[in-house]
Amino acid sequence: MNGSIAKLLKRFRIGPYELCMFAVVVAATVARLVLISYNWPVTNSDEGNMGLLAMHVAYRGELPIFFYGLPYMGPLEGYIAAPLFHLLGPSLFSLRVGLLPLFALFLISMYYLTRLLYTQKFALAIVVLLSLGSNLIIQQQLKAVGEYPEMELFGALITLLACWLALSSHTFSADATAQVKRRRAIFYGLLGLVVGVAVWVDFLILPVVATAGLLLVLFCRRELRTWAGLSLVSGIIIGAFPLILYNMTAPWGQDSLTTLYNLHRAEALPAVAQHLPFLRQVIGTILISLPLETGANPSCAIATFPLFGPPAPSVLQCAVFESSWGIGFLILGMIAAFLAVRVIWPTWRKSPARDWTFEERQTTIRQCARLMLLVTAGLTIVSYMLSPVSAIIPDITSRYLICLLIAVPAVLWPLWSGNSRLMALSGWREKALLVLKVGLLVLIATTFLLGTVRTFAGVAVAEAAYNQEGALVQDLLRVGATRIYSEYWTCNRLTYRSQEQIICSALDEQLKPGFDRYLPYRSRICVSAAFSAVASRSEGVAD
Incomplete structure (x- = not known):
């Protein structure tokens, strides 16, 4: 038995450093599982919005291209959560638990990237360091608000694949075997697929894509002119297909780049003023x-x-x-x-x-x-x-x-x-x-x-906020307030927590229609004969 395990480890080149790395990854992932089981971090309406999207995918068969209200951000987290809802039911935990594999794969990718470019000892030290983190870093890894857990993974994976292809480019030549060429073409396709999906999820990945592309152009130019280059481009098109499809059919002025440009201009107004x-x-x-x-x-x-x-x-x-x-x-x-x-x-x-x-x-x-x-x-x-x-x-x-x-x-x-x-x-x-x-x-x-220790110290506060939100939902249902108005940071989390038994539409400070990410909720309240207004309690429960 021991001999079989030793042969298996040798076959997959798993040595003492890799065993330690996997142990750290498992421990860090379990620690984060404990956090989300106690409803840390405190949720907010952005996360509620992702939960609602996942519910619509799971139970209505909807296939949204973008995160509700943001026509440039792919809702990958919602698609990951949708099948988990069928297994575990819709909840804050089931919405977040699908992010844990992304975190684990991020650590594994960082280990192999660091080992490839530096040393094994340093790679293990980096994994230990990244298994920890400040309150903010761990929060971004566990909160399903779109883009951040997958950006970590995609960035590390794109860099790892590009570096490996460049460092192994000596294996490509006119005399290379068909098996070598086919294997490398597959890896180029995988790189393209990851790049395409990452760009669909968020343009924040573009600096990583640009530098990875430059590395391949510098050291893999000849190979990019072969089937490997076609495989890379095909992977990008397949991965970014939802983004490409939307922008090919979007009305003038509503494409992703124009939306981003308009958002940038809107963000600049306060600074100018x-x-x-x-x-x-x-x-x-x-x-x-x-x-x-x-x-x-x-x-x-x-x-x-x-x-x-x-x-x-x-x-x-x-x-x-x-x-x-x-x-x-x-x-x-x-x-x-x-x-x-x-x-x-x-x-x-x-x-x-x-x-x-x-x-x-x-x-x-x-x-x-x-x-x-x-x-x-x-x-x-x-x-x-x-x-x-x-x-x-x-x-x-x-x-x-x-x-x-x-x-x-x-x-x-x-x-x-x-x-x-x-x-x-x-x-x-x-x-x-x-x-x-x-x-x-x-x-x-x-x-x-210390950041990790402080994170676990905040579990009790998060659990109390979660219970407070649950009590509010039950109070609203008890009095029949199922069609309500409130501000943005209250609306979507109540709608998701109640599994759409409560429908909420956002109002701004002047009590005019506010930022509703999912516009059908507004129209459903408008046709309702009875609705209520709920004051914000976001200070206690929102992020």
Whole structure:
């Protein structure tokens, strides 16, 4: 029996590091299963909207192309939840449990990506780190509001496949066997399929797609002119087919790009009206959004940051920690980019690529792949910084930087690499540098661990909020208030919690029709002879 297991592990190249990695993945996934079983994090109407969409898919056979009210975001999470509703019934738990495999696959993809570009030990350390996280990071992995869990997975998987195809491009030649060509064409098709689905889900993935495409163009040009290239394009078309179909049939001005452009203009209006300086966008990005989305535990309100509120003694305290995290991330990224370019440049300059040795080619591809991770992070940060939302609501919109987690190995590599060599040296400068690097790694790991501990400490509050919402639903049903008006952050979560026994339409602050993601609810209330108004209780139950 033991011999059979050993042969199986050897066949699939599963060694001690892989066994440890899978153990960490299982433990992290179970921990998140415990959280959602206690209804953490607190739900909101965006998640209720996804639940309603999943119900319509499961029980009405509807096939929506987009998340209700957002004609540019594919509702993949709703399609994942729909079959689970038939097994478990519609609930907050069954809506979220389908996200757990996405998280587990994200960790596995990050392990193999980091192992491919760096070392096994570092890959295992990255998986341990990413199995933890701040309250915000874990919340984004577990809340079914669209795009974020799958963006993590798709970003890691696209990068992994592109890097593997580039590093194994030496196996492709005119003399390659049909089996090798067929296998590589399948992987190109898989990459295209993931890219297509990811673009359908959200355009946030575009920086990842751009850098992965550049890597393939640099090192797989000849192969892209063969059936492999056709397989890649076919995969993209199949994956993005819902998006393509919609935009081919959408009325003029209602296509996805126009919708995104109009949203961007609407977001810019407050910044223009308030005459907000560009420096505030820089501060909002680096001091607030970047730390939030890369694992720092927020400790200060936005108003305490420079240009976001009046000067106060607490400004300095917040600026020191938060800016240290954000600026430190950028500095480490620049150091990592310098280390990669320092290796790439001499080889690239001295001779054409066709004259490189096998070792030079593999080293150059690996360093370019590392640089690709950093460029992806840079494009993500710059595109967010140029958006007005970084100056208006940088805490709420920090989620647009979700793809930065993919670059964590590249950013932390300067702190990890070379420590064994430094330990062997006796100079005080080397010892001081070693202490600094190890100290920063310990600080980062401790911050992620504390974020996880704080997350579990909030379970009781989330459970109380869930029970409070259930009591409100029962009260409304008892008095017959099944057609109601309220504000947005109350409506959809009540409709989903009641499984559409209560239909709610949103009103704005002037009691005029508000933001209804699913417009049929508004018309159903309008034809009803009796309706009620429910005051917001979102402070207690909404995110």
